[in-house]
Amino acid sequence: MWREIVDHFVYKTLGLSGKIADVLDFFIYDTVKIFTLLVVIIFVVTLLRSFFPTEKVREYLSRKHPLFGHVAAAVFGIITPFCSCSAIPLFLGFLQARIPLGVTFSYLISAPMNNEIAIAMLLTLFGWKVTALYIGFGLLVAIVAGIIIGKMDLEDEILIKVQPLDKEVPSCAIELTMRDRLHDAWEYTKDIIKKVWLYVIGGIAVGAFIHGYVPTDFIVKVAGSDAWYAVPLATFLGVPMYSNAAGVMPLIEVLTDKGMPMGTALAFMMAITALSLPEAMILKRILSWKLIIIFFSTVAVGIMAVGYLFNWILG
Template identity: 70%
Template structure:
C-alpha cells in the first residue's frame, strides 16, 4: 500500500543524504520517516471515518438501550461500544460512572471499561497499519472476548457492595431525535480528527523515534535474549512489565512493531501492549475512589489473566 512512500524515503535517505543502507543511522532514519508519515496518514483517515459513523450513535442512546437489555446482550454491546469510544483507561472512567448511575449491571459496565482502552479505534488503526488485517481481526476478537468474560466473572461474584460510590438512579427521560445534516457531521468529524491528532501526534513521534532507535542500534539477539523468545514466562513477564508503563496505543504501537521485527513473538508483544493500554497504575488510583481494593484487585487479575491467555494463543496461532 505504501510502496510509493518507501521508495521516496529510500531515495531521500540513501540517495540525497547519502547514508549507507546497512548503517544504524541510515536504517533508523529510514524507519522513522516511513513509519511516521504512514501512521499519521492512516490515523487521519480511520479516525475521521469512525468519528463520522459514531455521530449516529449518541452515548445517551446507547446507555439507555443497554439499561433495558438482557445482560448477555449488554456484555456484547458494551464491549462493542468500547471500540467506538476513543478513551484511554483513565478517560473511560467518567462514562463507566455514567453506566453505574444508569443502574446498568456492574459486569456490563466493566465489559465497557476493559474494551474502551484496549479496542479503541486508534489501537485498531495502528494495528492494521503495522501488522495487517489478519492480526487486527484476531486482536479485536480476542479483545472483545476478554472484555465480555471479565464482565461475566465480575457479575457472577456479586460485587455490587464493593462499589464505594452509590450514584442516585437517573430519572427516565426521552431523548429528542435531532436530525444533523451530513455536512455538519463531516465537519465535526474532521475537527475531532484534528483534535485527536494534536493529542496523539507527539506520542506517535516519540513511539516511532524509540522504535527507530531500537530498529537501527539494538542488536536483534539482545531483544530475543531478554524477551524470552518462546519461553513460558515471556508472556506473563511482558504483561507484568506493561502495567506500570501508562501510555496509549499511539505511543506504544511503533515500539511493538520493532520488538516483533527484532524477534519477540507477536503474542508476547501484544500482551505487553494490552497491559499498557488496558491496565495502568493511574487507572487503579482513580478507581480507588470509586471501588474497593478487593474489586480493583479482581478486575485487574481477571483482565491480566485474559491478556496472558491471548498472548499464548497468538504465539501458538501465529507461530
C-alpha cells in the same frame, strides 16, 4: 489543537527537552483531557438522567439475554478512542446510570484495548490477519471478564454513592425547569470531581513519569524470548506502564522487530492499554481494592491467554 498548544508550551516556551520534557508534556496534556472528559461526561449523563429514567435502561437490559449487554458494551468500546484512564469518566457515568456492574467493566476493558486507533495502526503495521485476531480476542477478553465480574455480586464494593433507583420517579421530576436540571447536574458533577480529583492527578503523575522512562531494551531482554514465562512476564511488565494505543504501537513495532514473538508483544500492549497503575490509582476512589484486584487479575489472565493463543496461531 490542544496537543500542539501543549507541545509548543513545553518544548518552545519553556525550552525543555529530553525525558523531563516528555514527562511534563504528557502530564499537562492528560490532566486537561481527563478532567475535561470527567466534567463533560458526568454532567451530560446526569442531565440526561433527569429526562430519561435510568430504570428503563436497566429494565430494557433485563429483558435481553445477559450476554447482550456485555457484547454491546464491548463493541461500543471500539468507537470510543480512550486510554484506560480516559475511559473512566464514561465508566463512572455508566455506574451512575445504574448499568449492571459487569456490563460497565466490559466497556472499561474494551474501550482502551479495542479502539479504532489501535485497529487502524495494527492494520497498517501488521496486516489484516493480526488485526482480526486482535479484535476478536480483545472483545472476548472484555466480554468474558465482564461476565465473570458481573456474576460475583460486587456492587457493594463501589465507593462512590450511586443514587438509588428502586422507587418510582417522582411526578415532580417532569415539572423541573431546564434551569433546575442544569443546576442539579452541575452541582452533582462538582461533588463527584471533588471526591476524585486528587486520585486523578496522582494517577496521571505516575503515568507521566513511567511514560517518559519506558525501559525498552530491558523489556526485550527479559521478555523477548520463546520461553513459557515470556507472556506472563510481558503482561506483568506492561501493567505499571501507561499509554494509549497510538502511543504504545510504535514500541510494539520495535519489540517485534527485535525478535519478540507477536503474542508476547500484544500481551504487553494489552496490559499497558487495558490495565495500568495510574488507572488503579484513579479507580481507588471509585472502587474498593477488592474489586480492583479482581478486575486486574481477571483481565490479566485473559490477556495472558490471548498472548499464548497468538503465539500458537502465528508461530
